[in-house]
Amino acid sequence: MTILILGGAGYIGSHTVYELIDRGEDVIVADNLQTGHIEAVHPKAEFYKGDIRDKSFLDEIFKKEKIDAVIHFAANSLVGESMTDPLKYYDNNLYGTMVLLKSMVENGIDKIVFSSTAAVYGEPENIPILEADRTEPTNTYGETKLSMEKMFKWVSGAHNLRYVSLRYFNACGAHVSGKIGEAHNPESHLIPIILQVPNGKRKEVCIFGDDYPTKDGTCVRDYIHVTDLAQAHILAVDYLMKGNSSDIFNLGNGVGFTVKEVIETARKVTGHPVPAVISPRRAGDPAQLIASSEKSKSVLGWKPQYADIEEIIATAWKWHKHHPDGFSK
Ligand code: UDP
Numbered sequence: 001m002t003i004l005i006l007g008g009a010g011y012i013g014s015h016t017v018y019e020l021i022d023r024g025e026d027v028i029v030a031d032n033l034q035t036g037h038i039e040a041v042h043p044k045a046e047f048y049k050g051d052i053r054d055k056s057f058l059d060e061i062f063k064k065e066k067i068d069a070v071i072h073f074a075a076n077s078l079v080g081e082s083m084t085d086p087l088k089y090y091d092n093n094l095y096g097t098m099v100l101l102k103s104m105v106e107n108g109i110d111k112i113v114f115s116s117t118a119a120v121y122g123e124p125e126n127i128p129i130l131e132a133d134r135t136e137p138t139n140t141y142g143e144t145k146l147s148m149e150k151m152f153k154w155v156s157g158a159h160n161l162r163y164v165s166l167r168y169f170n171a172c173g174a175h176v177s178g179k180i181g182e183a184h185n186p187e188s189h190l191i192p193i194i195l196q197v198p199n200g201k202r203k204e205v206c207i208f209g210d211d212y213p214t215k216d217g218t219c220v221r222d223y224i225h226v227t228d229l230a231q232a233h234i235l236a237v238d239y240l241m242k243g244n245s246s247d248i249f250n251l252g253n254g255v256g257f258t259v260k261e262v263i264e265t266a267r268k269v270t271g272h273p274v275p276a277v278i279s280p281r282r283a284g285d286p287a288q289l290i291a292s293s294e295k296s297k298s299v300l301g302w303k304p305q306y307a308d309i310e311e312i313i314a315t316a317w318k319w320h321k322h323h324p325d326g327f328s329k
Contacts, residue, residue, distance in 0.1 A: 001025050001026065001068045001069070001237070001241070002025070002026040002027075002028065002065060002066055002067055002068050003020055003025055003026070003027055003028070003067070003068065003069055003070070003071060003237060004028045004030065004061060004065070004067045004069075004070045004071070005017055005020075005027060005028065005029050005030070005045075005070075005071050005073065006030050006031070006052055006070065006071070006072045006073060006074040006100070007030075007031055007036060007072065007073030007074035007075065008027070008029030008030065008031055008036075008041060008045065008047075008073065009029060009031035009033060009036025009037055009038060009040050009041050009047075010031065010035060010036040010037075010040070010073055010074075011040075011171065011181075011182050011183070011184070011226065012073055012115065012168070012171055012226055012229055012230065013029075013031070013036070013071075013073035013074075014036070014037075014040035014041065014042070014180050015175055015180065015226045015227055015229070015230040016071060016073070016229075016230040016233045016234070017029060017041065017042045017045050018042055018175055018180065018230070019227065019230040019231060019233075019234055020234060021042050021044050021045065023234065026046075027042065027044070027045040027046070028045065028046045028047075028048065028061065028065055028067070029041050029042075029045045029046065029047050029048070030047075030048040030049075030050055030052070030057075030058075030061060030074075031047075031048075031049065031074065032049065032050060032051040032052075032074070033049060035076070035184070037183060037326070037327040039327040040180050040183075040327060046065075048061055051096075052072075052074045052096040052097075052099060052100050053091070053092070053095060053096045053099050054099075055099050055102060055103050058099065058100060058103035058104075059103050059106070059107065062103060062104070062107035062109055063107065067109055068111065068241070069109075069111040069112065069113065069237045069240060069241065070100075070104065070109060070111070070112040070113070071112070071113045071114070071233050071237065072097070072100065072112055072113070072114035072115065073114075073115050074092075074096060075092060075093045075096070075115060075144075075145075076088060076089055076092050076093060076141070077115075077117070077141060078141065078184075078188055079119065079139045079141050079142075079284060080188065080282075082139055082140035082141035082144070083139055083140055083283070083284065086140040089140045089141055089143075089144045090140075090144060093141075093144040093145065093148060094144050094147050094148060094151070097114075097148045097151060097152075098151065101151065101152075101155050101161075104161065105155070105159045105161065108160075109161075110159075110160050110161045110162060111161075111162055111163075111237070111240040111241070112152075112161070112162075112163045112164075112240075113163070113164045113166065113233050113236040113237055113240070114148065114152070114163065114164075114165055114166070115145075115166060115168065116145045116146075116148070116149055116165045116166060116167040116168070116248070117141070117142060117145050117167055117168055118167055118168065118169045118170075118222075118250070118252070118289050118291065119137055119138075119139060119141055119142030119145065120135045120137055120142050120145055120146040120149070120167060121133060121134070121135055121136070121137075121142075121286075121289070122134075122135070122136040122137045122138040122142065122286065123136070123138060123286045124286060124288065124289065127256075127288055127290050128252075128254055128290045128291055128292035129250065129289065129290065129291055129292060130250075130292050130295075131167070131248050131249065131250055131292075131295055138284045138286070139284045148165075149165050149248065152165065152246070153246070156246050162240050162244075162245060162246045163240075163246045164236040164239060164240060164246065164247055164248075164249065165247075165248040165249070166229075166232055166233065166236060166248075166249055166251050167248065167249065167250045167251065167291075168224065168229055168251050168252075169221065169222035169223070169224050169250070169251065169252030169253075169289060169290075169291045170189075170190075170221045170222060170223045170224060170252075170289075171224060171226050171229055172189070172191045172223050172224070172225065172226065172312055172313075172316060173191075173225040173226050173227065173306060173312040173313075173315040173316050174226065174315045174316050174318065174319035174320075175226075175227065175315070175319070176227070176315060178318045178319050178322060180319070181315075181316065181319025181320065181323065182226075182316065182319070182320075183323070183326030183327050184326075185326065190221075190259065190262060191223070191262065191266070191313060191316050192316065192320060193205060194262065194263055194266045194274060195266065195270070195313075195316060195317055195320040195321075196320075196324075197272060197274045197275070198266075198270040198271075198272035198274065198317075198321075199320060199321065199324040200324075201324060203275065204274075204275040204276060204277055205263060205274060205275070205276045205277075206276075206277055206278075206279035207259050207260065207263070207276050207277065207278050207279060208259070208279055208280070208281055208282040208285060209278075209279075209280065209281035209282070209285070210260075210278045211281075212281075212287040212288075213287055214258055214287055214288060215258060216258050216260045216261070218258040218259035218260045219258065219259055219285055219286075219287055219288070220256035220257065220258050220287065220288040220289070220290065221256060221257065221259075221262075221288075221289055221290075222252035222253055222254065222255065222256055222289060222290045222291050223253065223257060223262070223309055223312060224251055224252050224253050224291075224304065224306075225304065225305070225306035225312050225315070227305070227306070228251075228302075228304040228305055228306055229251055231302065231305075232249070232251050232296060232300065232302050235300040235301060235302055236249070236300060239299070239300055247299070249293075249295055249296040249299070249300060249302075250291040250292060250293050250295065250296060251291065251293060251296055251302070252290065252291025252292075252293050253291070253293070253304055253306075253307055254290065254291055254292060254293055255290070255307070255309075256288060256289075256290040257309055260276075261309075262309065262313075263276050265309050265310050265313050266313050266317075268310065269310060269313045269314050269317050270317055
């Protein structure tokens with residue numbers, strides 16, 4: 001199979017490329033390198049630098065290569081930034097996807113797996129969250145992802161195209177080799193922020209609110225290893241290759257950890273005291289997000305390998321300890 005990975009230089013994209021190449025597939029990566037890193041692209045993948053909003057760039061790839069399926073990661077994904085610069089999110093995430101779909105339809109490419117997010121649910125009505133639960137995003141990022149899902153739904157109804165949307169919960173951890181991992185600038189995710197403390201990059205961690213209705217007052221999230229997410233994309237491609245119909249799946253571990261528990265685990269893994277201070281709540285943070293991934297397990301046959309938060313943080317630490325500045329030299 002030949003798979004085109006849009007955003008294959010980013011965090012989850014690069015890990016998916018590694019898993020596909022391990023399985024012996026041909027992989028083509030396209031990335032504008034706005035937030036991705038060329039160093040994260042597997043040396044065996046063919047690389048095209050360009051932007052999904054540039055239709056001629058996509059047309060050229062589809063005409064030149066024989067693509068069996070597309071996996072689409074090319075998007076902006078910072079909740080805070082999406083609130084201060086919403087049009088950036090409409091432009092890259094929604095307009096970018098529209099251009100991509102136009103090019104796919106015109107070039108007869110009919111299978112796509114793409115990144116969605118738990119942020120489409122907003123404040124959940126049930127825990128664990130099911131795919132059929134209410135979707136009412138509380139931020140622009142989640143709204144653009146939900147709009148993307150709807151765009152796929154209508155376009156697939158009109159054209160010969162099938163899709164799988166994967167709603168990730170909290171992606172974390174790093175490739176077991178320690179060669180690639182999470183590298184955002186500035187960093188905004190909890191686990192890499194915590195690990196900046198033992199790395200000497202930050203004095204302490206701020207806990208965003210300790211008055212939530214949870215067991216220790218801090219927010220509960222479902223942390224899922226990036227390699228498990230990568231495997232789910234491959235299973236989703238297999239699912240479409242077998243002729244199955246379009247669908248939406250949650251991807252999480254089904255277990256929630258509080259911010260304090262994550263910090264405590266990181267202390268254990270790194271052997272560093274990791275000082276933490278209580279700060280005000282962050283706008284738009286639901287108290288609890290925990291996935292039901294039963295559908296991914298039963299329909300896609302997905303089996304997450306990293307159930308243990310300590311093991312997940314250990315893979316992240318292996319990467320961050322040796323790459324305190326991410327991919328920069
Ligand atoms: N968080 C925190 N301090 C930080 C960063 C994050 O307390 O410096 C909390 C955040 O409020 C949320 C959880 O950690 O409850 C996970 O946040 P992250 O940004 O990693 O992912 P999100 O849940 O927003 O997708």
